[in-house]
Amino acid sequence: MTDLLSDSRPLIGDTRPATTGLGARDHVNPATGQVQARVLIGGASEIDAAARAAVLGQRAWQALGPEKRRDSLLRLADLIEADAAKLLRMAALECGTPLSSNSSGLALSWIRYYAGWADKIEGSYSEPFGIAGLAYSRHEPIGVIGVIIPWNSPLVAIAMTAILAMAAGNAVVLKPPTQTPFVALRFGELALEAGIPAGVLNIVPGDAEAGEALIAHPAVGKISFTGGDIVAKAVMRTAAEHLKPVALELGGKSANLIFADADLDVAAAMAAGCSLVPLAGQGCVLPTRVYAHGAIFDEFVDRVRAHAESYALGDPLDPATIIGPVINEAAAQRIIGVIDRAKAESGGRLVTGGRRGQGDLAAGSFVEPTVFAGVAHDSHLAREEVFGPVLSIVRFDDDADAVAMANDSRFGLGAYLHTRDLSRAHKVAAALEAGCVAVNGMLPMAPNQPFGGVKQSGFGREGGRAGLEEFMQIKQVLMHLR
Template identity: 90%
Template sequence: MTNLLADNRPVIGDTRPSATSLGTREHVNPATGKAQAIVSIGGPAEIDAAARAAVAGQKAWQDLGPERRRDCLLRLADLIEADAPQLLQMAALECGTPLSSNSSGLALSWIRYYAGWADKIEGTCSEPLGIHGLAYARHEPIGVIGVIIPWNSPLVAISMTAILAMAAGNAVILKPPTQTPFVALRFGALALEAGIPAGVLNIVPGDAEAGEALIAHPAVGKISFTGGDAVAKAVMRTAAEHLKPVALELGGKSANLIFADADLDKAAAMAAGCSLVPLAGQGCVLPTRVYAQSAIFDEFVERVRAHAQTFTLGDPLDMATVIGPVINEAAAQRIMGVIDRAKAESGGRLVTGGRRGQGDLAAGSFVEPTVFAGVAHDSHLAREEVFGPVLSIIRFDTDDDAVAMANDSRFGLGAYLHTHDLSRAHNVAARLESGCVAVNGMLPMAPNQPFGGVKQSGFGREGGRPGLEEFMQIKQILLHLHPR
């Protein structure tokens, strides 16, 4: 057992209970396949305790005032920055994220950006129609927010959800999955160390039972869920029973259109590096569905292959590693099933990869970076989210063909296009059915830009003022004034 993952206690108010109602289970290192820690599993009892702590914590948080809330969040960012080496090692151990990826910079940018919003929340003032008076609107916190995050990047996920809710003046009950609880628990401990009042950020690792209790709890005013569309439907059903609003950031099958006039070196590097490398392909907005124009198709495929074959698969604690393992053995087997099906389907050909990790990596949940070319647009590989290091490249002829195929998907989170034609860039971007579009590069996930999807990729936004407004409610106040 590793000391870095020794503290498995939930954070509930200012307490760290040593035992939980649903017991414990072993945590398996995805890189080795061996048990390395013990996870404490929270359930309805822990959620209820966290809700009571959150109600009290939210009042204390509100009483601090905006300037002190801002300063607390800035102190939290400083503590996370100082603790980043440990947090990155914890992420490498619990979810296989290579140290070389260093996600702390992105997380810190979100925390500091939203700390800056904490003292800048303003309402509006107007003269009401039909009466002599004054009307103004207050943007107020909802109260307690339930946040359910996925396992693929806990540090970034917390910074893109819970921090926004806290900057708006809310308290949070965060439920990380039992696959990756340890970074979240450390985050909660650092929040207390930063002077954030007890109960403002509660961390309860758990499974579906804890999630259902969190959604249904009467003290929780809104749910923020990040994950897959199947679970999202269950979240919405439970929330609907309690007339509770939800914000959903779900999966994607992001199209990446490569036009003949694109810079092929940059486009190929982006297509390979941004679909196969980050989180071993386990990211919702990665450009895993590439459409390349016929005139440059073969040349583009060759350049992607050359890039993909340079990516080092290995131990996430080794700084030379580019791609780590996927989250667990079940995920590796599922991804290999997708690869085997793609090999059997007509039309596509395997360009590189297609195997499990070899040699010393065989015991872990490693999958080689895999590229298929000439894939049929209506194939399973091209239409379904793989959530692994697998890239499909599809041929297109005209701009209209590319847009039609890109939009022929139930998903709509991210989209990408590569061209030197400015008119085409604007026209195609406007036609793509997606919450976010990037031209000639990757979406940077900048905290001042609204991020979110359309169609079955969810609704609600993270980033910028819209991200803050997800966790506020508007109160109208009307003063009747008597004329002199």
């Protein structure tokens, strides 16, 4: 057991109940395979208590006014920055994210950006038709937002969802998964320390029962869900029964097009480093599906292989580690199953990787960075989200075919292309069916840029003003002047 993960009690208002209706279960360190903590499982009763606390918290939050809400969020950012080393160690222990990833910097940029929006919410003015009068709109908070985040990067996920809702004047009931409750709970503690009123941010770690209760609760006005498309369908079904709006940020199989004139140093480093390294490949917008032109295909594959074989797989608490374990043993077995299937399929070859962690890493849920080349576009590996450190490289010889293959997917979160031709860059970016496109590099996930998907990758946006508006509603006011 570790002191960093010693407290898994839900945070409801400013109280921490010692027990939950569903009891507790063991938490396993993904790097060692050993039990390291106990996690209390929140259920319907804890969600109900949190939603009730959120109603009261939202009233207090609204009463503070925009300047004090801004200042409270800025204080929260300062506290998170001061606590960053602890938060990063917690993330390394609970989900295997290496210390070298330093996700706190990205989270802080989102918190400070949206703190700046808290005092800049404004409506519009117009003159109504047919009467003497004026009309104006008020952009108001929805009230209580239910936020369901995934396990792959809790600190960043909270900053990209709950903080937006809070900046818009809402209170939040946040449900992290029981696999990764500790960073979220520490985040909630720091929010109270920053002077954010009790009940504005409630944290209830839970599984399906908590999620269903959160979506169905009458005090919750909207749901923000980040995760996979299968669970998203269940979220939508429950929300539809209660006529409740949802914002969905779902999975992806982002295409990365490498044209013959690309800078191969940049393209190969990005293709390998941005698909295999971040979160051990467990990211929704990573460029895990590469299409490389035949003229540069072999050289590109060799460069990607060299990068992949240079990455250090190891203990996430070691600052030298580049890639840590995947989230748990079940995920590792699933990913190895995908790799074994790809080996058996015709048309592709294993370039590097393909095994579990060796030696001292064998007890943990480690998977080597894995690259397949010459993969068929219609193969399982090239079409389905692996959510692990596995990259597929497909050959193309015609630019139009490359774009057609990139778009031939049910997903549409991110897309990437590498070319020195400015005209091609603009044309291809316009043609790609994705919510976000990056040229000659990775999406920076900048807080001032709207982020979200199309097709089966969800709807709604995080980032920029569009992200704030996801958590507001418009009230129209008409004044008759006589």
